[in-house]
Amino acid sequence: xxxxxxxxxxxxxxxxxxxxxxxxxxxxxxxxxxxxxxxxxxxxxxxxxxxxxxxxxxxxxxxxxxxxxxxxxxxxxxxxxxxxxxxxxxxxxxxxxxxxxxxxxxxxxxxxxxxxxxxxxxxxxxxxxxxxxxxxxxxxxxxxxxxxxxxxxxxxxxxxxxxxxxxxxxxxxxxxxxxxxxxxxxxxxxxxxxxxxxxxxxxxxxxxxxxxxxxxxxxxxxxxxxxxxxxxxxxxxxxxxxxxxxxxxxxxxxxxxxxxxxxxxxxxxxxxxxxxxxxxxxxxxxxxxxxxxxxxxxxxxxxxxxxxxxxxxxxxxxxxxxxxxxxxxxxxxxxxxxxxxxxxxxxxxxxxxxxxxxxxxxxxxxxxxxxxxxxxxxxxxxxxxxxxxxxxxxxxxxxxxxxxxxxxx
Amino acid sequence: xxxxxxxxxxxxxxxxxxxxxxxxxxxxxxxxxxxxxxxxxxxxxxxxxxxxxxxxxxxxxxxxxxxxxxxxxxxxxxxxxxxxxxxxxxxxxxxxxxxxxxxxxxxxxxxxxxxxxxxxxxxxxxxxxxxxxxxxxxxxxxxxxxxxxxxxxxxxxxxxxxxxxxxxxxxxxxxxxxxxxxxxxxxxxxxxxxxxxxxxxxxxxxxxxxxxxxxxxxxxxxxxxxxxxxxxxxxxxxxxxxxxxxxxxxxxxxxxxxxxxxxxxxxxxxxxxxxxxxxxxxxxxxxxxxxxxxxxxxxxxxxxxxxx
Numbered sequence: 001x002x003x004x005x006x007x008x009x010x011x012x013x014x015x016x017x018x019x020x021x022x023x024x025x026x027x028x029x030x031x032x033x034x035x036x037x038x039x040x041x042x043x044x045x046x047x048x049x050x051x052x053x054x055x056x057x058x059x060x061x062x063x064x065x066x067x068x069x070x071x072x073x074x075x076x077x078x079x080x081x082x083x084x085x086x087x088x089x090x091x092x093x094x095x096x097x098x099x100x101x102x103x104x105x106x107x108x109x110x111x112x113x114x115x116x117x118x119x120x121x122x123x124x125x126x127x128x129x130x131x132x133x134x135x136x137x138x139x140x141x142x143x144x145x146x147x148x149x150x151x152x153x154x155x156x157x158x159x160x161x162x163x164x165x166x167x168x169x170x171x172x173x174x175x176x177x178x179x180x181x182x183x184x185x186x187x188x189x190x191x192x193x194x195x196x197x198x199x200x201x202x203x204x205x206x207x208x209x210x211x212x213x214x215x216x217x218x219x220x221x222x223x224x225x226x227x228x229x230x231x232x233x234x235x236x237x238x239x240x241x242x243x244x245x246x247x248x249x250x251x252x253x254x255x256x257x258x259x260x261x262x263x264x265x266x267x268x269x270x271x272x273x274x275x276x277x278x279x280x281x282x283x284x285x286x287x288x289x290x291x292x293x294x295x296x297x298x299x300x301x302x303x304x305x306x307x308x309x310x311x312x313x314x315x316x317x318x319x320x321x322x323x324x325x326x327x328x329x330x331x332x333x334x335x336x337x338x339x340x341x342x343x344x345x346x347x348x349x350x351x352x353x354x355x356x357x358x359x360x361x362x363x364x365x366x367x368x369x370x371x372x373x374x375x376x377x378x379x380x381x382x383x384x385x386x387x388x389x390x391x392x393x394x395x396x397x398x399x400x401x402x403x404x405x406x407x408x409x
Numbered sequence: 410x411x412x413x414x415x416x417x418x419x420x421x422x423x424x425x426x427x428x429x430x431x432x433x434x435x436x437x438x439x440x441x442x443x444x445x446x447x448x449x450x451x452x453x454x455x456x457x458x459x460x461x462x463x464x465x466x467x468x469x470x471x472x473x474x475x476x477x478x479x480x481x482x483x484x485x486x487x488x489x490x491x492x493x494x495x496x497x498x499x500x501x502x503x504x505x506x507x508x509x510x511x512x513x514x515x516x517x518x519x520x521x522x523x524x525x526x527x528x529x530x531x532x533x534x535x536x537x538x539x540x541x542x543x544x545x546x547x548x549x550x551x552x553x554x555x556x557x558x559x560x561x562x563x564x565x566x567x568x569x570x571x572x573x574x575x576x577x578x579x580x581x582x583x584x585x586x587x588x589x590x591x592x593x594x595x596x597x598x599x600x601x602x603x604x605x606x607x608x609x610x611x612x613x614x615x616x617x618x619x620x621x622x623x624x625x626x627x628x629x630x631x632x633x634x635x636x637x638x639x640x641x642x643x644x645x646x647x648x649x650x651x652x653x654x655x656x657x658x659x660x661x662x663x664x665x666x667x668x669x670x671x672x673x674x675x676x677x678x679x680x681x682x683x684x685x686x687x688x689x690x691x692x693x694x695x696x697x698x699x700x701x702x703x704x705x706x707x708x709x710x711x712x713x714x715x716x717x
Contacts, residue, residue, distance in 0.1 A: 005537050005540075006537065007537055007538065007541065008537075029541065029691070116687070117615060118615045119615075119687040119688055120606045120607065120609060120613065120615065120686075120687050120688025121606075121686065121687035121688075122443075122447065122606075122684070123446060123447050123684045123685065125447075126447035126448060126449060127447065127448065130448050190687075192607065192686050192687050192689065193687055195689060195690075195693055196687050196688070196689065196690070342690060342691075342692075343541060343616060343617070344610060344613070344616055344688075344690040344691065345690065346616075347615055347616045
């Protein structure tokens, strides 16, 4: 007798509030197999991007993800600058790094809160999000917005950081040290948190490399990668910071890496602020055209390396734009980490990579095994949809608006 | 006693109505204190009542494949159990001579009813997540009932009676070593009996999306919530009766005030524990209750036997 049952997490996640579907095949409480189904939320961003000017594209990619709303634009403007060999003033580089790191702090606090909620520790959840508000306030002070900052543009940034604001920002940043220390101590010292997070969801260094894991997911496994250091961009070559790594790759290590990274981020922002206070100058080189060519841009987003590729034909819009978000690489590692775990541990393991589904969504195309043909094309899908509508109308006796015949073939 | 009188006692005071109101007020205390701990504002005083009223006017959805009768009867079972338990407790508190010999044993059985009703309801709904929640509830109950009963034995041994009235008038067991240990065990077991963090895995919202109660809606869900609220009120009352008997019985207002304060402290302990711990896994919980907790309970029973 087959004792396997499927415990569904999704298609709409109860907590992460994003469309994704993890099918946990369980025997009792033990997970023996995992199906990952993504692609519920395909938005055609890359295609849309080809119909927008370079300036508009930046606003578009900002809306790929509400959390990485600086990482995507930053990678994108760097790709455009790479394609057009556009110079960027130094002051703009510091502002880019500062905003990017603020985004990292708020993203990590967000994850920490969610992780606390996942293991039933709601106090951590509320506290982490309470202190995240302070970070959002700083971002509002700098950019005028709490989440979608609209700061990046090819050739620089849209707003300068006022020198008069810098002491206030610096003070707010320092006030974040204590809460983050509190979270660090809570995670490092609480025996019950250890019981829930240590030794579960282990991703070994080899497997992290095999899956191409990125960001904190990889660094927690001792896989020392960070594009801020490995492929210098923005102001990072001029800044002093450490890349945090751990060894074991379990959920505990992933939490520790993220918490310690927040301290590094504060350090980086303080250095940026010092530089901004000392120097002046323009924040935008005001490029007028992007010559034909292709370019790549990357940025170490809170979840790992985000990568953009842009090709220009000399007109005012990209003819090809490719995006790869870090969760695209990190989510598959769940197949390695969740097998053998219990259902109780599965939720926190699945969340430990800090998945961001809306960054990751791709359209899935089914291809026949033998002939390599697409099994369903758009016309087939339309036909299926019409048939289902007809069937439902016949079953329920309800009448809807009749569909035009050309859609029915 | 006339049967009509019993009916009044069961439905109004100190049965359903009284316990429900007291229970819902206790959940308000829980929610308010939790909110303050978490730097939130928290709900207004009557919010728990609004919540129940809202559920009562909602539609009852019944799972298609489920055992409908059992599915709908299960919440009634739990509600009846906790109502009777509270009634017995309060009759003793109001008049020490009011109940019968062996009422403690009946009480222990009645307090199992809420957990039992959750199990029956979850299995009757035939949802995989509910089944997982139900099986966790079974494991959890098996885990905590043993140390709980052992710990309840301590006051019984000290008072040499299985009647609540005698326990209430006896010397309070808390002033002995065995009594103090047994109270600690009881507090841990209460947390599990109320299925709140760290032992809320049968309903773990984030793991099983509501688990055992996932298919419930409308009035049946309201009954479960009410049962939960009444348990939150009744369990600390039971602990006060068991362990602080001599302190809270007697004439005058002083014992009553002391009893209320002790009850409040026990509720506060529950709330604080719930806000400072993560949820543990079911295997960890079983190991915890059968290991250290049972051991402490056993030691307490032996000490009580030896007269400590």
